[in-house]
Amino acid sequence: MHRTALVTGASRGIGRAIAIGLARRGYDVAVNDIDRQRAALQEVAAEIETLGQRALPVFADVSSKSDVVAMVETVESAFGHLDVIVNNAGILISGDVAGLKEDFWDSVMDVNAKGTFLVVQAALAGMKARKYGRIVNIASIGGKHGAPEQAHYSASKAAVMGFTRVLAQEVGVDGITANCVCPGIILTDMGRVNLDDPAIRNAWQEKTALRRIGDPEDVVGAVAFLASDDAAFITGQTLNVDGGIVLS
Numbered sequence: 511m512h513r514t515a516l517v518t519g520a521s522r523g524i525g526r527a528i529a530i531g532l533a534r535r536g537y538d539v540a541v542n543d544i545d546r547q548r549a550a551l552q553e554v555a556a557e558i559e560t561l562g563q564r565a566l567p568v569f570a571d572v573s574s575k576s577d578v579v580a581m582v583e584t585v586e587s588a589f590g591h592l593d594v595i596v597n598n599a600g601i602l603i604s605g606d607v608a609g610l611k612e613d614f615w616d617s618v619m620d621v622n623a624k625g626t627f628l629v630v631q632a633a634l635a636g637m638k639a640r641k642y643g644r645i646v647n648i649a650s651i652g653g654k655h656g657a658p659e660q661a662h663y664s665a666s667k668a669a670v671m672g673f674t675r676v677l678a679q680e681v682g683v684d685g686i687t688a689n690c691v692c693p694g695i696i697l698t699d700m701g702r703v704n705l706d707d708p709a710i711r712n713a714w715q716e717k718t719a720l721r722r723i724g725d726p727e728d729v730v731g732a733v734a735f736l737a738s739d740d741a742a743f744i745t746g747q748t749l750n751v752d753g754g755i756v757l758s
């Protein structure tokens with residue numbers, strides 16, 4: 511059976527690497543991002559096609575239910591079915607708790623937590639009907655650990671992990687697995703928030719057992735594994751991909 515995947519927030523960074531990584535492993539890949547990222551997303555789709563896989567760029571704000579429902583319908587009708595969802599779209603807006611604007615809290619929760627829920631909810635009917643699905647939610651070590659000025663981000667990623675644990679219990683009976691991947695410090699546009707200051711960058715490197723900052727490609731293997739049939743008996747888990755910052 512030819513497998514298909516949807517990766518949200520796939521125009522750059524970790525999502526882009528995952529989308530291309532899944533295409534290299536033989537998946538047809540629908541890539542999502544917001545309209546502002548149109549040109550970059552189309553480039554990712556073109557790159558997937560050069561790998562010999564079908565690619566479908568779908569523009570949607572994952573925090574909007576109507577956008578998400580339309581996106582999943584578009585993917586299912588183009589590909590015939592949807593096997594794998596990677597909920598990767600996310601935002602980080604820094605601010606300490608004392609001064610945090612309510613808007614910042616809402617935006618971060620809307621994209622990171624509600625967006626994950628909406629995409630899963632829209633895809634569940636199709637996955638249940640086919641008794642097959644792989645859901646991989648990109649959380650963060652920030653949801654376990656966290657750093658100052660990121661309390662709302664940490665809360666949103668903890669929400670993703672809690673959501674995933676319960677989801678796994680609800681959908682296992684339908685042959686669907688749900689797991690989280692928790693990246694550590696990865697060099698992307700978002701990651702630069704933690705890395706632009708050389709002192710902060712060095713401090714993170716020192717805290718990392720492997721003594722380096724991650725690249726987006728470092729996250730791909732874990733996601734591909736959890737999306738694959740090799741992970742058929744793994745569900746409700748969170749896997750840190752952080753070079754050894756959070757040790758368990």
Ligand SMILES: NC(=O)c1ccc[n+]([C@@H]2O[C@H](COP(=O)([O-])OP(=O)(O)OC[C@H]3O[C@@H](n4cnc5c(N)ncnc54)[C@H](O)[C@@H]3O)[C@@H](O)[C@H]2O)c1
Nearest residue numbers: 519523524571572598599600650693695696698699700701
């Ligand atoms: N970079 C890191 O160090 C790091 C660490 C842990 C977790 N993460 C998580 O990994 C994921 C990817 O992060 P990244 O570092 O590649 O960030 P990034 O900012 O480079 O990419 C995020 C992508 O999500 C898209 N996006 C944002 N809001 C969206 C929305 N409402 N609908 C659809 N797409 C939207 C953006 O346009 C962008 O293309 C995020 O969930 C992030 O929280 C990143």
